[in-house]
Amino acid sequence: xxxxxxxxxxxxxxxxxxxxxxxxxxxxxxxxxxxxxxxxxxxxxxxxxxxxxxxxxxxxxxxxxxxxxxxxxxxxxxxxxxxxxxxxxxxxxxxxxxxxxxxxxxxxxxxxxxxxxxxxxxxxxxxxxxxxxxxxxxxxxxxxxxxxxxxxxxxxxxxxxxxxxxxxxxxxxxxxxxxxxxxxxxxxxxxxxxxxxxxxxxxxx
Amino acid sequence: xxxxxxxxxxxxxxxxxxxxxxxxxxxxxxxxxxxxxxxxxxxxxxxxxxxxxxxxxxxxxxxxxxxxxxxxxxxxxxxxxxxxxxxxxxxxxxxxxxxxxxxxxxxxxxxxxxxxxxxxxxxxxxxxxxxxxxxxxxxxxxxxxxxxxxxxxxxxxxxxxxxxxxxxxxxxxxxxxxxxxxxxxxxxxxxxxxxxxxxxxxxxx
Amino acid sequence: xxxxxxxxxxxxxxxxxxxxxxxxxxxxxxxxxxxxxxxxxxxxxxxxxxxxxxxxxxxxxxxxxxxxxxxxxxxxxxxxxxxxxxxxxxxxxxxxxxxxxxxxxxxxxxxxxxxxxxxxxxxxxxxxxxxxxxxxxxxxxxxxxxxxxxxxxxxxxxxxxxxxxxxxxxxxxxxxxxxxxxxxxxxxxxxxxxxxxxxxxxxxx
Amino acid sequence: xxxxxxxxxxxxxxxxxxxxxxxxxxxxxxxxxxxxxxxxxxxxxxxxxxxxxxxxxxxxxxxxxxxxxxxxxxxxxxxxxxxxxxxxxxxxxxxxxxxxxxxxxxxxxxxxxxxxxxxxxxxxxxxxxxxxxxxxxxxxxxxxxxxxxxxxxxxxxxxxxxxxxxxxxxxxxxxxxxxxxxxxxxxxxxxxxxxxxxxxxxxxx
DNA sequence: AATGAATGAGGTTTCATTCAT
DNA sequence: GATGAATGAAACCTCATTCAT
Numbered sequence: 075x076x077x078x079x080x081x082x083x084x085x086x087x088x089x090x091x092x093x094x095x096x097x098x099x100x101x102x103x104x105x106x107x108x109x110x111x112x113x114x115x116x117x118x119x120x121x122x123x124x125x126x127x128x129x130x131x132x133x134x135x136x137x138x139x140x141x142x143x144x145x146x147x148x149x150x151x152x153x154x155x156x157x158x159x160x161x162x163x164x165x166x167x168x169x170x171x172x173x174x175x176x177x178x179x180x181x182x183x184x185x186x187x188x189x190x191x192x193x194x195x196x197x198x199x200x201x202x203x204x205x206x207x208x209x210x211x212x213x214x215x216x217x218x219x220x221x222x223x224x225x226x227x228x229x230x231x232x233x234x235x236x237x238x239x240x241x242x243x244x245x246x247x248x249x250x251x252x253x254x255x256x257x258x259x260x261x262x263x264x265x266x267x268x269x270x271x272x273x274x275x276x277x278x279x
Numbered sequence: 280x281x282x283x284x285x286x287x288x289x290x291x292x293x294x295x296x297x298x299x300x301x302x303x304x305x306x307x308x309x310x311x312x313x314x315x316x317x318x319x320x321x322x323x324x325x326x327x328x329x330x331x332x333x334x335x336x337x338x339x340x341x342x343x344x345x346x347x348x349x350x351x352x353x354x355x356x357x358x359x360x361x362x363x364x365x366x367x368x369x370x371x372x373x374x375x376x377x378x379x380x381x382x383x384x385x386x387x388x389x390x391x392x393x394x395x396x397x398x399x400x401x402x403x404x405x406x407x408x409x410x411x412x413x414x415x416x417x418x419x420x421x422x423x424x425x426x427x428x429x430x431x432x433x434x435x436x437x438x439x440x441x442x443x444x445x446x447x448x449x450x451x452x453x454x455x456x457x458x459x460x461x462x463x464x465x466x467x468x469x470x471x472x473x474x475x476x477x478x479x480x481x482x483x484x
Numbered sequence: 485x486x487x488x489x490x491x492x493x494x495x496x497x498x499x500x501x502x503x504x505x506x507x508x509x510x511x512x513x514x515x516x517x518x519x520x521x522x523x524x525x526x527x528x529x530x531x532x533x534x535x536x537x538x539x540x541x542x543x544x545x546x547x548x549x550x551x552x553x554x555x556x557x558x559x560x561x562x563x564x565x566x567x568x569x570x571x572x573x574x575x576x577x578x579x580x581x582x583x584x585x586x587x588x589x590x591x592x593x594x595x596x597x598x599x600x601x602x603x604x605x606x607x608x609x610x611x612x613x614x615x616x617x618x619x620x621x622x623x624x625x626x627x628x629x630x631x632x633x634x635x636x637x638x639x640x641x642x643x644x645x646x647x648x649x650x651x652x653x654x655x656x657x658x659x660x661x662x663x664x665x666x667x668x669x670x671x672x673x674x675x676x677x678x679x680x681x682x683x684x685x686x687x688x689x
Numbered sequence: 690x691x692x693x694x695x696x697x698x699x700x701x702x703x704x705x706x707x708x709x710x711x712x713x714x715x716x717x718x719x720x721x722x723x724x725x726x727x728x729x730x731x732x733x734x735x736x737x738x739x740x741x742x743x744x745x746x747x748x749x750x751x752x753x754x755x756x757x758x759x760x761x762x763x764x765x766x767x768x769x770x771x772x773x774x775x776x777x778x779x780x781x782x783x784x785x786x787x788x789x790x791x792x793x794x795x796x797x798x799x800x801x802x803x804x805x806x807x808x809x810x811x812x813x814x815x816x817x818x819x820x821x822x823x824x825x826x827x828x829x830x831x832x833x834x835x836x837x838x839x840x841x842x843x844x845x846x847x848x849x850x851x852x853x854x855x856x857x858x859x860x861x862x863x864x865x866x867x868x869x870x871x872x873x874x875x876x877x878x879x880x881x882x883x884x885x886x887x888x889x890x891x892x893x894x
Numbered sequence: 895a896a897t898g899a900a901t902g903a904g905g906t907t908t909c910a911t912t913c914a915t
Numbered sequence: 916g917a918t919g920a921a922t923g924a925a926a927c928c929t930c931a932t933t934c935a936t
Contacts, residue, residue: 082899082900098390098392100305101392103925103926103927104926104927104928105926105927113900113901114900114901114902115901115902115903115928116900116901116902116903116928116929116930117899117900117901118928119927119928119929119930120898120899120900124927124928125926125927125928181389181390182390184386184445184449185303185305185386185390187303187306190449195450198450199450199453202453219470219474221467221470222467222470222471223457223459223463223464223467225453225454225457225459226443226459226464226467226468226471227471229439229442229443229446230439230442230443230468230471230472231439232442233438233439233440233441233442233443233445234434234435234436234438234439234442235438236438236442237434237435237437237438237439237441237442238431238434238435238438240389240438241434244395245395245400245403245404248404248407248430249430252428252430254428254430254431258428259428259431262426262427262428262431262432263431263435265426265427266427266431266432266435266475266476267435267475269424269474269475270471270472270474270475271471287916308908308909308910309909309910309911310909310910318917318918319917319918319919320918320919320920321911321912321913321917321918321919321920322916322917322918322919323911324910324911324912325916325917329910329911330909330910330911492895492896508800508802510715510800511802513929513930513931514930514931514932515930515931523896523897524896524897524898525897525898525899526896526897526898526899526932526933526934527895527896527897527898528932529931529932529933530895530896534931534932535930535931535932591799591800594796594855595713595796595797595800597713597716600859600860605860608860609860609863612863629880629884631877631880632877632880632881633867633869633873633874633877635863635864635867635869636853636869636874636877636878636881637881639849639852639853639856640849640852640853640878640881640882641849642852643848643849643850643851643852643853643855644844644845644846644848644849644852645848646848646852647844647845647847647848647849647851648841648844648845648848650799650848651844654799654805655810655813655814658814658817658840659840662838662840664838664840664841668838669838669841672836672837672838672841673841673845675836675837676837676841676842676845676885676886677845677885679834679884679885680881680882680884680885681881697920697921718904718905718906719905719906719907720905720906728921728922729921729922729923730907730922730923730924731907731908731909731921731922731923731924732920732921732922733907734906734907734908734909735919735920735921739906739907740905740906740907
């Protein structure tokens with residue numbers, strides 16, 4: 075029973091994601107959010123300090139889950155390749171389940187000054203460190219190319235994944251034209267990136 | 280002689296880059312730009328339709344050059360690996376020469392509604408098509424893995440490069456901590472991406 | 485026994501005085517008052533019609549006491565000079581006992597629209613009439629200068645006293661610099677004002 | 690010709706005085722001011738930092754003139770009694786010429802936090818020091834009672850004058866009832882206050 | 895009586911754009 | 916072309932008041 079009751083905070087956050095995804099953060103009015111949520115204008119300010127705060131909360135809520143997911147993947151799997159594959163799959167799954175959320179995370183969050191403050195950057199960096207650690211494990215195990223800086227690898231992995239998703243969100247025609255489905259794309263990316271990390275005959279030279 | 284005279288339009292564009300880089304597009308006022316340029320408040324509107332238009336002009340100016348550069352690389356080099364290497368080097372060189380410009384291109388341009396209108400997307404897509412064509416050449420020559428969609432490869436390449444540059448711009452401490460210089464990073468990326476594209480013993484199976 | 489129980493109304497009033505004194509009427513939120521009083525947000529509205537009403541109640545509570553005090557002074561003393569002296573002493577004593585209250589009475593009450601409505605002005609004017617009557621008595625007894633309008637005298641007396649207290653409240657450094665204590669000031673004022681009313685060689689001309 | 694052109698700043702200030710006098714500072718909207726001035730909404734913010742700033746400017750403009758007037762009185766007259774008389778006359782004349790202005794100065798200015806900042810308090814205190822100096826001169830000349838602290842005298846003088854004017858502004862019925870005209874009042878006050886300062890037979894004892 | 899979540903009107907300020915000179 | 920004063924729409928946030936529990 076209690077599970078059915080969505081907290082007001084959650085309600086606002088969900089509405090904000092929908093609205094931000096539609097018009098972008100700067101194109102969205104607080105009143106759009108409250109209207110979407112079916113609540114009174116001022117109520118947002120009982121749960122959030124400001125409009126900024128709503129956006130940052132979306133980021134933090136989501137990236138905390140992401141961090142936990144990575145930790146879980148770390149526990150459940152042992153092969154670094156599988157771990158990276160799992161992370162990428164998770165990102166794509168998140169996109170399919172809530173494309174609006176992903177849109178907001180990719181397009182709106184990084185525009186916000188507050189995102190670059192200590193608090194959020196800490197969380198942001200922690201995620202990349204975790205991914206870098208996985209790369210490092212692969213290197214130690216002799217699976218991944220030792221030439222690659224683990225942290226740079228983590229950034230590149232994310233950059234590549236984000237770029238693809240961004241195309242699906244904002245420029246889908248180019249991909250439809252070529253008949254590349256999102257699942258297709260995901261598998262390409264996994265192959266490409268995992269291979270990028272791997273030791274090959276060439277890099278063995 | 281004429282080359283020494285910077286047109287007013289150019290003057291405004293240069294000032295805008297500096298200002299947008301500093302405070303972001305939404306954090307910048309038109310008056311900030313004119314002040315930086317040392318011109319009258321309203322003059323921007325003689326050269327540009329709107330504030331949006333200024334940002335889009337920066338994008339178009341730059342990406343037209345970028346397109347030409349890729350075409351030149353295409354003419355001058357024949358090895359697809361070398362071509363991609365050259366493109367990546369060009370992007371990093373551009374960043375080193377004008378980091379503000381790159382900041383604006385990565386952070387502000389893609390977050391502007393107008394960027395997703397026909398006009399700009401045409402230019403944007405043309406660049407990615409060119410890069411995709413290079414990947415295709417590599418595949419036809421038996422150098423690149425045929426499994427990879429050329430267009431996805433192009434997006435990933437750019438996404439990875441952008442992600443790294445974004446870290447240098449917004450989160451440099453993490454990279455300084457690890458003593459990874461920008462040139463270092465560039466070479467890592469080149470190795471990683473070019474290998475990602477390449478046929479390897481593994482992908483040959 | 486009942487005397488020890490402070491009614492909720494009283495509790496709110498005391499909290500309001502503290503809060504209004506600190507931030508001024510317009511700078512104080514109803515929630516500040518309830519927080520200070522340690523009661524629920526909405527409870528103020530069970531005891532008062534509005535925020536205005538709280539301030540007006542402070543005024544009325546206090547000025548009713550003040551009126552009674554003046555009446556008592558009128559009964560207990562006979563010399564008009566002594567009466568005025570007593571009134572001034574009472575005001576200063578009130579200030580010393582509850583400076584916050586005086587701050588509110590001097591600064592907030594007279595700047596509230598509602599204060600100028602019939603209801604409060606009646607009480608306000610009754611006090612000044614009482615003081616004017618004392619001046620009149622002095623004139624009739626040949627002690628006070630008949631040239632002075634009693635009501636104007638009453639206003640001036642209060643204006644002078646209020647001005648001094650206001651300085652102690654808002655600009656105490658100027659008085660500290662000159663080492664004038666509040667009791668000092670009180671005695672000066674009494675002398676000055678009582679003399680102002682008195683018949684002198686000059687005014688006898 | 691130039692004299693006929695009122696600067697925009699002046700225009701706004703005049704409108705603000707009218708509006709503040711009518712509804713009080715907190716009851717006045719910036720749009721009321723611009724409407725009264727017949728100008729665009731945002732123009733206020735080209736000439737003033739904020740609504741606060743408009744009110745403070747009124748105070749500073751006026752009190753700077755007041756200070757100059759006192760200085761002029763100081764130069765032109767020699768008898769301290771005459772000087773005080775002149776100051777009081779000046780205040781009453783100001784009131785008659787622009788009652789709205791006086792209303793604002795008495796009722797709105799002292800409510801404003803900014804008024805208590807260094808800048809405005811400096812000006813405020815300088816005026817009182819000047820008046821105190823005149824009292825001191827009178828004491829040195831053997832005309833004024835040495836018992837009175839000059840600065841307290843200055844405060845009392847102003848407090849008494851302000852109190853009377855306030856009654857004319859907000860509570861005129863009480864004075865009309867008693868048929869006391871404003872000029873009447875002025876002369877009473879002058880007599881009362883100047884006598885308050887003077888050496889009398891009584892204070893000579 | 896007590897609580898505090900919910901309401902929503904209202905006002906300040908910002909700033910892109912226009913326009914008279 | 917150049918200037919910068921003028922315009923006014925737009926939106927965030929506050930907070931007095933109400934109301935369901």
